[in-house]
Amino acid sequence: MDIRLANRARGLAIFFGTLVTLFAMLLPALPSFAASESPSPAPSASYSKDSLLIRGTITNEKVPVAGVKLHITGNGFDGIATSGEDGKWIIEVQKKGVYDVEVMLDSLPKGVGLQDPTKNIRQADLSVVNVAGLLFPLGKDTRVIQPFGEQLVIRIWSGLNLGLLLAVAAIGISLIFGTTGLTNFAHGEMLTIGALLTWVFYTNMNLPILIVAVIVMALGGAFGYVQDAGLWKPLRKKRIGLNQMMIVSIGFSIVARYVLLIIFGGETKVISGEFQSIQLGPINTTVNSVVSMGVSLVTLAAIALFLTRTRIGKATRAVSDNAALAASTGIDVERIIRIVWVVAGALTALAGILYGLQFQANWMTGFQILLLLFAAVTLGGLGTALGATVGALIIGFVVELSVLFIPADLKYAASLIILVLVLLFRPQGVLGKKQRIG
Amino acid sequence: MDFGAILTLAVKELISPITVTYVLCAIGLSVHFGYTGLLNFGQAAFAAIGGYGMAIGILTFGWPIWISAIFALFCSTIFALILGIPTLRLRADYLAIVTIAASEIFRYFMTTIGFAKVTGGSNGLSQFGGEFWKLNPLPADVEYGFGPFTYRNDQIFIMLVGWVLVAICAVLVWLLMRSPWGRVLRGIREDEDAVRSLGKNVFVYKLQALIFGGIFASIGGMIFVLNLSNVQPQSWGTTFTFMIWTVLLLGGAATVLGPVVGTLVFFFILSLTQGILGGLKDIGVLPFLSDPQIGQIRFILIGLALMLLVIFRPQGIFGNKRELQFNA
Numbered sequence: 034m035d036i037r038l039a040n041r042a043r044g045l046a047i048f049f050g051t052l053v054t055l056f057a058m059l060l061p062a063l064p065s066f067a068a069s070e071s072p073s074p075a076p077s078a079s080y081s082k083d084s085l086l087i088r089g090t091i092t093n094e095k096v097p098v099a100g101v102k103l104h105i106t107g108n109g110f111d112g113i114a115t116s117g118e119d120g121k122w123i124i125e126v127q128k129k130g131v132y133d134v135e136v137m138l139d140s141l142p143k144g145v146g147l148q149d150p151t152k153n154i155r156q157a158d159l160s161v162v163n164v165a166g167l168l169f170p171l172g173k174d175t176r177v178i179q180p181f182g183e184q185l186v187i188r189i190w191s192g193l194n195l196g197l198l199l200a201v202a203a204i205g206i207s208l209i210f211g212t213t214g215l216t217n218f219a220h221g222e223m224l225t226i227g228a229l230l231t232w233v234f235y236t237n238m239n240l241p242i243l244i245v246a247v248i249v250m251a252l253g254g255a256f257g258y259v260q261d262a263g264l265w266k267p268l269r270k271k272r273i274g275l276n277q278m279m280i281v282s283i284g285f286s287i288v289a290r291y292v293l294l295i296i297f298g299g300e301t302k303v304i305s306g307e308f309q310s311i312q313l314g315p316i317n318t319t320v321n322s323v324v325s326m327g328v329s330l331v332t333l334a335a336i337a338l339f340l341t342r343t344r345i346g347k348a349t350r351a352v353s354d355n356a357a358l359a360a361s362t363g364i365d366v367e368r369i370i371r372i373v374w375v376v377a378g379a380l381t382a383l384a385g386i387l388y389g390l391q392f393q394a395n396w397m398t399g400f401q402i403l404l405l406l407f408a409a410v411t412l413g414g415l416g417t418a419l420g421a422t423v424g425a426l427i428i429g430f431v432v433e434l435s436v437l438f439i440p441a442d443l444k445y446a447a448s449l450i451i452l453v454l455v456l457l458f459r460p461q462g463v464l465g466k467k468q469r470i471g
Numbered sequence: 472m473d474f475g476a477i478l479t480l481a482v483k484e485l486i487s488p489i490t491v492t493y494v495l496c497a498i499g500l501s502v503h504f505g506y507t508g509l510l511n512f513g514q515a516a517f518a519a520i521g522g523y524g525m526a527i528g529i530l531t532f533g534w535p536i537w538i539s540a541i542f543a544l545f546c547s548t549i550f551a552l553i554l555g556i557p558t559l560r561l562r563a564d565y566l567a568i569v570t571i572a573a574s575e576i577f578r579y580f581m582t583t584i585g586f587a588k589v590t591g592g593s594n595g596l597s598q599f600g601g602e603f604w605k606l607n608p609l610p611a612d613v614e615y616g617f618g619p620f621t622y623r624n625d626q627i628f629i630m631l632v633g634w635v636l637v638a639i640c641a642v643l644v645w646l647l648m649r650s651p652w653g654r655v656l657r658g659i660r661e662d663e664d665a666v667r668s669l670g671k672n673v674f675v676y677k678l679q680a681l682i683f684g685g686i687f688a689s690i691g692g693m694i695f696v697l698n699l700s701n702v703q704p705q706s707w708g709t710t711f712t713f714m715i716w717t718v719l720l721l722g723g724a725a726t727v728l729g730p731v732v733g734t735l736v737f738f739f740i741l742s743l744t745q746g747i748l749g750g751l752k753d754i755g756v757l758p759f760l761s762d763p764q765i766g767q768i769r770f771i772l773i774g775l776a777l778m779l780l781v782i783f784r785p786q787g788i789f790g791n792k793r794e795l796q797f798n799a
Contacts, residue, residue, distance in 0.1 A: 096584050096592075096593075097593075216564045216567065216568070268782065271782075273781075273782065275564070276510060276563055276564065276567075277781050277782075277785060279510075279564060279567065280716065280720075280777065280781045281777075281778050281781050281782060283713055283716070283774075283777060284713075284717075284773075284774045284775065284776070284777030284778035284779075284781065285774065285778055286774070287710070287713060287770055287771070287773060287774030287777065288771050288774035288775055288778070289774075290770075290774075291767050291768075291770040291771045291774065292771060294767050295760075295764050295767050295768070295771075400709075404571065404572055404575055407568050407572070408572065411565070411568060439585075440583055440584060440585045442579070442582065442583045442584060442585075443579055443580070443583050443585070445575075445579060446575075446576045446579035446580060446583075449572040449573075449575060449576045450576060452568075452569070452572055453557060453558075453569055453572065453573065453576075456557055456558060456561065456565060456569060457556075457557035460561050460565070
């Protein structure tokens with residue numbers, strides 16, 4: 034075995050070793066996750082047959098609705114259940130008796146209400162049986178029917194919210210692509226880790242949110258550094274082709290995703306936040322969303338300043354433009370790439386925090402957003418940070434505004450169709466340079 | 472731990488119709504990627520179109536099964552055209568992103584409530600296979616096989632049909648890749664500009680390869696849905712595509728037998744590790760894993776296999792290193 038091979042093998046070994054150690058450290062710290070939560074297809078699997086359960090499925094015209102909160106009270110019990118991706122919710126109670134189950138109307142999607150608005154509270158009778166099922170059929174919101182203009186304003190607001198969030202995550206992809214040429218399919222998992230760690234530190238350990246943000250971003254940056262040092266740098270040294278690296282990143286994303294599934298279980302994690310609502314004209318929003326948008330804006334501005342005003346930022350752009358030329362002017366390309374990975378990891382973790390606080394998260398969250406991120410980056414022009422921001426905003430608006438015209442379950446498809454159309458007519462993206470399309 | 476049972480299960484998995492589906496999809500992908508160098512990450516959509524096309528032809532239009540099958544292949548061709556025309560002129564990684572996006576778009580459209588009358592929405596479609604099973608000439612009340620390998624006549628029938636199709640497709644690919652047409656495809660993979668300078672229309676050849684490989688995947692999709700007797704959108708997620716990449720790269724992308732051997736080896740190993748892990752849990756060695764978690768380890772193995780193969784042996788078991796240039 035020659036030295037290079039040995040080095041490479043050692044690099045990989047260190048990489049996987051670090052990962053395993055990380056997860057091994059997490060596992061005992063979180064004894065409750067693996068034990069109490071089972072993957073989504075069988076929500077009842079982890080309950081014994083003697084458990085007292087109240088459960089149901091929230092659907093709107095046969096489509097499952099996720100994230101609907103139900104408040105369960107009675108017999109000294111007070112708890113909240115949230116419907117998962119498949120619309121199912123379940124909660125375990127300790128005593129036999131009758132419980133009140135109330136749908137928290139604020140947690141319903143916009144424009145959706147109960148078919149029978151008078152029946153937002155139903156009773157679950159567990160005095161003789163162990164399992165009670167309750168259904169709350171949803172339909173068009175009859176409480177208020179908003180005029181189109183107001184709906185438009187509301188959608189633009191949510192589009193801006195989603196777009197800014199995507200932008201924070203997409204800049205990482207864009208910087209990594211620009212400096213190394215790697216199309217990183219494992220980027221979504223960096224976001225998932227950010228969101229799930231927020232759940233660990235914020236919801237489970239009750240740390241203050243600012244400290245949580247610092248810890249999670251530091252861990253995200255560390256994850257980026259470990260990934261680069263243990264996996265991507267050895268591969269670059271080996272001169273593995275970019276397309277090969279892309280497939281490696283797909284493999285890595287599968288591994289990371291299922292490791293997260295095994296550690297955290299399949300259920301959507303409810304991350305508590307400030308759900309206090311704020312009324313801005315016709316827009317009904319939450320403290321969470323407003324703060325999240327502010328944080329995104331500040332972050333984006335900071336990145337723009339970093340890239341245009343600082344030495345390292347300028348060097349990053351130089352490496353993106355032409356790595357060989359940058360190296361010949363004395364820029365340490367490997368160092369820049371290392372910095373980019375750490376920054377990308379931290380930024381993506383931040384996006385995960387913001388996403389988790391607003392929309393909840395599970396083990397697949399990042400992968401579900403990944404294609405939107407690719408669409409954003411491609412739309413703006415691969416490898417330009419400003420382009421990624423513009424692309425992300427466009428995608429955010431398309432996703433949210435499309436709901437006004439097409440069924441809501443097609444909103445992600447709409448943004449992907451936009452991606453294909455842009456590639457058809459302007460393959461270099463909105464702000465990209467022509468030579469980048471190759 | 473019963474090694475005999477674990478081994479039997481692994482061997483049974485080797486010849487199952489599900490394996491046939493993966494083999495056919497991998498043969499299609501070998502035409503795309505192995506011979507032409509196209510990074511197609513939407514193979515799941517081609518397979519799904521095969522399954523849905525046939526089911527919709529039978530249920531919605533009331534056509535006989537063979538017309539429905541032809542309709543499905545026609546849809547698959549149209550899909551390849553829609554996919555290929557905007558993207559085949561672009562760089563390879565754009566094709567990767569667009570194909571994966573297109574397969575997700577297709578899945579969203581099959582899931583949406585808007586078309587549920589035709590597609591069945593998230594529940595999918597079922598009860599379209601009646602005519603297929605009537606074609607079965609084998610008598611029903613006999614058990615086929617020996618020992619633990621006994622099957623009903625229906626199971627034998629679909630496995631026979633499947634493996635005969637695999638044989639036909641493999642021979643077809645072998646013949647085509649020896650033909651002048653196949654040599655042009657390999658030329659495109661090695662050096663697109665050189666082929667262009669010889670006066671060949673590279674774009675048209677790539678499009679033909681995309682259609683051709685997609686059709687194999689669609690046939691695989693039909694076997695899949697006939698075997699399960701239902702077709703559901705969630706079967707055709709990106710994981711399906713990534714599995715096919717893994718088995719293809721394992722066997723050797725630019726070989727005729729690579730997709731077949733890759734799939735067989737991969738499913739054998741998967742089933743074996745699964746059985747052994749389950750057995751270890753039963754005797755109390757792995758108490759911290761639950762049963763579903765043991766099932767999830769399968770996917771970690773798939774991801775690891777994909778990474779390690781691409782890094783250390785991109786040519787696969789059979790491949791010739793010079794035959795596989797990743798950078799088109």
